Amino acid sequence: MDSSVSQQWLLLLLISTAVIVFARADLPGTWELLVENAGVSSMHTAVTRFNTVVLLERTNIGPSRKMLRKGHCRSDPNDAVLKQDCYAHSVLFDPQTNQIRPLMINTDTWCSSGQFLPDGSLLQTGGDLDGFKKIRKFDPCELNGSCDWVELADVELSEGRWYSTNQILPDGSVIIVGGRAANTVEYYPPRTGAVSLNFLADVEDTQMDNLYPYVHLLPNGHLFIFANNKAVSYDHVVDKIVREYPQLDGGPRNYPSAGSSAMLALDGDYSTAVIVVCGGAQYGAFIERSTDTPAHGSCGRIVATSPDPVWEMEDMPFGRIMGDMVMLSTGDVLIINGAQAGTQGFEQASNPCLYPLLYRPDQPVGLRFMTLNPGTVPRMYHSTANLLPDGRVLIAGSNPHYSYKFNAEFPTELRLEAFSPEYLGPDRGNLRPVIEGVPETVRYGERFDVLVSVSLPVVGIVEVNLGNAPFATHSFSQGQRLVKLAVAPSVPDGDGRYRITCTAPPNGMVAPPGYYMAFAVNQGVPSVARWIHLGS
Structure with a gap:
């Protein structure tokens, strides 16, 4: 190839590269590195009503990159790596300050499940080895508080649960569905033990594609349960499949x-x-x-x-x-x-x-x-994504190995990132509402007012939407839900403020009891959420 042709090819390559870079830079959304080292590689992530985030990994993989508080080591003679483990395998993260506090968890939470209860505590169930039948709770607090994991001593799962799914129900109890070699459901608080769900056995094959079934609470009170390539409607009141x-x-x-x-x-x-x-x-x-x-x-x-x-x-x-x-x-x-x-x-x-x-x-x-807009950090097996109250999405984890491995093609990932959708772009700032007032507690069917302020005059309807905080793990956010409230047109309240009259969801089938992030959404741009408690 002569030099003139080589130069032409080089010019074409440079132009093509510039176009690709420009196209990527021109795509919606922005990325932000929050923390270089979270201390743990989170395979389970949940946002609490205190605007903190619980990050959780498995316990039996040896040293993490975050030490527990002095004198708070985990002793386990059966641990194959560390009999005396003084490293954290769960942390509490504050996405506003990017500060982290270690948490103490005793039993193995590998591929476990979770769900928030009506009082705002996080229920966490199952896992591997000594965590197989364990039930744990985390009653959240602010980062500088003293909250920590508690292993429940007076109750355990009736059947071991590994790769199962949790869903809160209209009465505030939780159904725990499936798991490896567990083609059953059970409840917390416990009812009568495990109940057979033959549907899970019927769809199981040599790949085990019935694990972490997708479970959604329908507004008629039944559960949509999907496994492998099939789905049923399940009546949890009588424990019966009512539809295929x-x-x-x-x-x-x-x-x-x-x-x-x-x-x-x-x-x-x-x-x-x-x-x-x-x-x-x-x-x-x-x-x-x-x-x-x-x-x-x-x-x-x-x-x-x-x-x-x-x-x-x-x-x-x-x-x-x-x-x-x-x-x-x-x-x-x-x-x-x-x-x-x-x-x-x-x-x-x-x-x-x-x-x-x-x-x-x-x-x-x-x-x-x-x-x-693409990111730069591969997020492979054991990655999570969670909506934060400020509208960003927290991205955590990626540990596609049995233990920490930093020299692999896809290394163990300790970085925390935030992805900001286009609605948080600098050109949307004047549209972004601010919630000035909202009740802390709302009853089903109740009419209540939300006071918002907006820089530019409001055009059209300002939505008020309630989003819960799911338990994200293994590519599925357990219990995830968004409910758009019935709202009246916003009424000017002076000084750029608007009063919006809303009607709460009618019952727990539409929105189970608990804490929700209340977002005001103006022309597709959400406010920072305020937490409210919804119930009877």
Whole structure:
């Protein structure tokens, strides 16, 4: 190749690179590194009503990168790595100050489950080894408080739970669904022990794709339970399957095939619930331990409350496994983290999917997905994503190895990042409302006022939306929910303030009792949330 041709090719390469960089920089959303070293690689993450975040990993992998307080070591003669473990495997994080405090947890929480109770405490169930039947609680506090994990001594699971799913129910109790070799459900507080759910046994195959089933509480009080490629409606009052849904095409979706699922925002008369299931691995990739089998990008969407439900299919711009679906305060869904090949499991995936997607439910098929600004940190197996009260999304974890490994192709990840959707862009500041007043406690069906201020005059309706704090793990946010309240047009209240009269959800089937982040949303731009307690 002569020099003139070489120069032309080099110029073309430089132009192409510039275009790619410009296109990426021009995509919506921004990234922010919050903490270089969180001390632990979080596989379970939950946001508390004190605006702190609980990060939790497994306990039996040796030293973390955060020491416990002096004199607070864990003694376990059966631990294969450390008999005397003085390292934290859970921490409390404050995303406003980026400060971290170590927490003490005794039993193994590997691939466990969780859910917030009506009083705001975090229930945490199961795990591996000595954590198999354990029930734990964390009663949250501010970062400088003294709250810590408590292992419940007077109660345990009736059946060991590993890779199970928790969902809070209308009466404030919690159902615990499935788990490895546990084709049953049980409840906290306990009822009569484990109850068989043969549906989970029926869908189990050699890949175990019934693990971490997707569980959503429908507004009629029944549970939508999805495992592998099938779904049922389950009446938890009488412990009976009352409906079978059509099979979802595209292969298995649950662990280890690693799709994700979300129930879209409830609004209107709250009679309609729409479930979305996206992504997953090709069947056989896990059995063959294939790290380079391309993931698929198909999504199924179904009206679970319809008398004649069918799956509506569409494709994401990328094939993806281990993507986290985060319900934003606006009702859009952020899909973030994961990989484009392989399956869930230790060192079983490749080709990180760095591009987040915005799923816009109100758009027609073919226009629902928007590609967002890519990150730079691969977030593989054991990554999490959680909506923060300020509208950012906290990104944590990624430890696709049995223990910490920092010299691997995809190293153990201790960094915490925040992704800011486009609604937090600098051009949206004048539209962003500020909640000046909201009740701390609201009863079902109650009318109440929210006082907001906005820099520019309000045009149209200011929404008030309630989002709970789910327990995020293994590509599924357990209990995740967004409820759009019925609101009257905002009324000027002087000095740029507006009074919005809202009506609380009618019952616990629409919104189970507990703490919710209340967001005011003005023309697609949310406020910083204020926590309210909803109940009878």
